[in-house]
Every structure is written in C-alpha cells, then in structure tokens.
Amino acid sequence: MAVVFKKTQGLTDAQTHYCPGCTHGIIHRITAEVLEELGVLGETIGVAPVGCAVLAYNYFNCDMHEAAHGRAPAVATGVKRIFPDKVVFTYQGDGDLASIGAAEIVHAAARGEKITTIFVNNAIYGMTGGQMAPTTLPGQKATTAPYGRDVDHCGYPIRVSEMLSTLTGAAFVERVSVNTPANVRKAKAAIKKAFQTQLEGKGFSIVEVLSTCPTNWGLHPLDSLKWLEENMMPYYPLGNFRDPAKEGEVK
C-alpha cells in the first residue's frame, strides 16, 4: 500500500499540551517538516521560550535548549557562535519576543545573527491566562485590559516584522498565517526560505506567524480563525518584508 502521509520525524511522539483549536500544533509541524525536508534535524539545536511553547523542547526531535523569558535569541547566539555550521532556531511567542525579549531579538537581527526565529503572534499572553501582550490589538480585551486595550493608556501594538525589516542584518523577514490550508502552505514555504537563508549564511531570518488563542480569546476555534482574519490581518498584513533572493531589486 502506498504511503500517502507520514508524521514528520521532526517531532517526537510526545502528546502536546496545547489547548484544543490552538494553531501552535500546526506551526510546530510545519517547522519540523522543514527541518526534516532540509535534512538537518541531526545538526539542529532549537531554543524554546517561556510562554505557551515552553515545553517545545519535548516536541521537537532535535537537541533543545530551554531559555529564560525573552532570552532565546541570546541563547541561540551563544550556540551559533560556537557551532557556526549547525542549524539554530528559536521558537517564541509575542510576550516573550516583543515584550521582555525586545532587546534580544532586535540585537540578534542587527548583528545578522545566522539563526532562524519562528515568532508566534497570537496577540495575547496565553500561558499565564490571557493578559495584554505588546501585540494585543487596540480595543481587544485581555485579563489585564478588561475594558479593552486603551491606546492612550498603554500605547500601540508592535509590528515586529516591519520593525525588524529596517535592520540590515535581518536578511529574511516574512509574516504569514496558519488560518487556512492555503496559508499553512505559504507559511511552510516561508519557514523553509528562512532556514535556507541561515544555511546560506546570509544573516538573521524570522517568520512571524499569526496564530489563534481560542481559550484566552474566548472564542470557538473556527470563530478564532475568522477573528484572526478580520482583526489581526488588517493590523498585521501578511507578506514578505526582506528576502535575500529579492535584494538588489527595485527598492
């Protein structure tokens, strides 16, 4: 019988702890598939964040290093500078990367650190129970913004991809989403390009993945996908911001 589908070797057999309907699972899977397809699993060191993906070190089937909150890019830098020929990636949420770890991600990008970051943006702190994130949308409710995010009080959400794409060292920057099968395929293609950017030594690479949090958004998983499309995508437009293959084209 022909094998039409097989679970990727890039993930272990551990059962994940993610909530039903959460898109972390899809993002794990396509990242793992890319590592397997590139044939680099045995040469990869992943760095897990603090947040919903804190236990990612149990799920990716490669050497893993669990970082302190926000410091994954610094930990990954330490690994990559010692093993320049290995593949090093971080997997981080929006609280981890865009709030407490803002300095680490900006400077890793500025240095052109040859690592790849998978940045999962679901506009909320998931693990701690739904507090306001640096990416929480204006008016969006969170447990620490019970009346909705008031931009006069706590400012505006950060567009990480746009910000990082201003840095010369950030060679590959793309924002994708996993809300439809077509977008999942595009997300996987972007993640593959990001790792290829690293393999070719061209600089820092990041893929921002718009993701859902049905539990803390208080929405059915299907309604969450719709909410993402209707609310997140207008503020966080999908698209490529930097690609070494396109450098040299009209700016």
Next chain:
Amino acid sequence: MAKILMKGNEAVAKAAIEAGCRYFFGYPITPQNEIPEYMSKELPKIGGVYLQAESEVSAINMIYGGAGTGARVMTSSSSPGIALKQEGITYIAGAELPCVIVNMMRGGPGLGGIQPSQADYFMSTRGGGNGDYRTPVFAPASIQEAVDMTMEAFDVADYYRTPVMVVADGMIGQMMEPVEFKAPKKRELPAKDWATTGTKGERKPNIINSLFLDPQELEDHNFKLAEKYAKIEANEVQYEMYKTEDAELVFVAYGTTSRIVKNVVEELRAEGVKAGLIRPKTIWPFPFKAFDEIPAVKNLLTVEMSMGQMLEDVQMASNGRWPVSFYGRVGGMIPTPQGIKGKALEVIGGAK
C-alpha cells in the same frame, strides 16, 4: 615560564584562554573593561569568538547557550552588571552547566561608584538569583592568585557542572603584578555527553532545561543539587592560615583587604600583640573549619570593604565561642593599616 608583568584584568583574561576558554560574551562596565578588551584582541587570533552583547542580561544568556554546547565559556562584569546577570546564573545553575563568571567588584548599592569594593559578598555566596543554589566563589588576593583561580575555576565548573565565580575587588583588576601561567592540579573531568551538539540522528535529543513542572521532580532536582553543593563544601574549600598558631586576636579578611591586614598583623606582633589572620580563598564554600584551628584565639575581627557581609559567616563560624568584631570601609575607601590597627587595639582593650 618566566614571570611577566600584567594588569589584573588582562591576566585573568589570559588565564581563561590558557584554561581553554575560546568564547567570551560580555558587556562593558568599569572597572573590568580590560577583560573584554583583551578577549576581543586575542580570541580571534586563536579561532575563538569574542562577542559584545547588548546588555549583561543578554551576555549571560549567550553564556547559557554557549555552556550548553559543552564549550568552555566565560563572561565578566562588575557589581551592577553581575546583579543583572543573576537571571542567567540561576538558569545555568538549575540546568547544571559549567561556566566561569568574573566579578571585579565596585561600590554600591545602585550605580554606586567605580572604586574597589567587597560589597557583593552576599550576592556571590548566597546564590544571588532565585531558587536554592550556590556557586563556588574564588576570592583572589593577588594577580597570581587571580590567574591560578581563574584556571582552576574552569575545572571546578566542568567537574561539578556548575557556574563558578571569581570575585575580586576592583583593585585586583586594576593593579599590575608579575605572574606566571601554570596549569592547575589535574582533575579527571566527566565527558560532556549532555551537550547540545546535534543528535546526528544517532542518539536521543539532549535537552538543556531548568523547568520541572511536577513538584516531586523539582524537589528531587533540588535534592540532587543540594548533594552536589555538599560535595563542593566538603572538597573545594580553600583558605590560608597566617600566624594563627598562637594568635589571640584573629583577623578574618579576604582579597586586597587581607593584604592590608597582614601588614597590621606584623605591626601588632612587633608591639607584642599575638595577632593572626584567617584568609578565605573561597568565600563559598566558606572555611568554617579554619575556626577549629585557632587554639589561642580570644577575639575575632572581621575586616571588609563592605558594611559587614562576611561578618555573618564569621559569626556563624564562631558560633558564640568568641566575640566577633567588625571593621569596614566602603564606597572605594580602602581600609588603612592605622584604621584597622586602631580597631584591633580597641577590641583587645588596648586602645588609649
């Protein structure tokens, strides 16, 4: 090898390289800048990497990642910077990784000043960050000792899989003395089969981690760490006994302060006062047993460039057996022999 004249900070950096350290992650702060400067000049010549991080927090987390690969890695800083590094140090201790951290202490609290100090004794010897952990802490009193201890620190770190600190007052970093570089006593070091080197598809993934969500697992982990620290306390304590055999007044001092105290011991002895000195060379583990080797003691006098931090360990060591007095200068004010002697005479009742 002939002795060469070197500044303390540069000697510490060279000692690290001699010990096989090829990767240094740091951030500028006075008075330790000659360490990263030396590393930035020398490491690229020998295939190593010096990298200036965007902050002390980032530097120590680069060390965390680097230590995870099994390589010998080092960072250095001074007091406020070491305070920032505590986040990474507790993760490194929790994940049981080896590394060396140098602290050329300056005055505090807060931004404090840039002159020599010993006010980080608590931060160094009590763990420093969150959770139940300790770090072995070497406290050199000369440039030669700073060199020897830095080299030994890498072995201690690898042997016990723990971050190790070399803690000196800024004077040790800034002054020059002749030094030689000789390898420490050889230890059988365990293989680093836990390191994140890539599985090559030949083994299960290695995971560097300090998270144990199951309370029983976390308690077991803490028990295991405590066993390690007990072993370090039993095997790694170092101290010097200076003229203590017949000493009735026993000073306790470490680092630069101990050198000033030695002069005071001589002066007092010339005047007929039987004085001596216990000099901790490791401040954790603290040489409690040294206090069982002072048969004639009547008074203990702790001298520090702090408001009295090691004092608490000396009180514990005395355990009510003898009165414990304290003399300290702070903020970069160096204790003078006259000041220390005046306090000594007061303690033994000879002040006029």
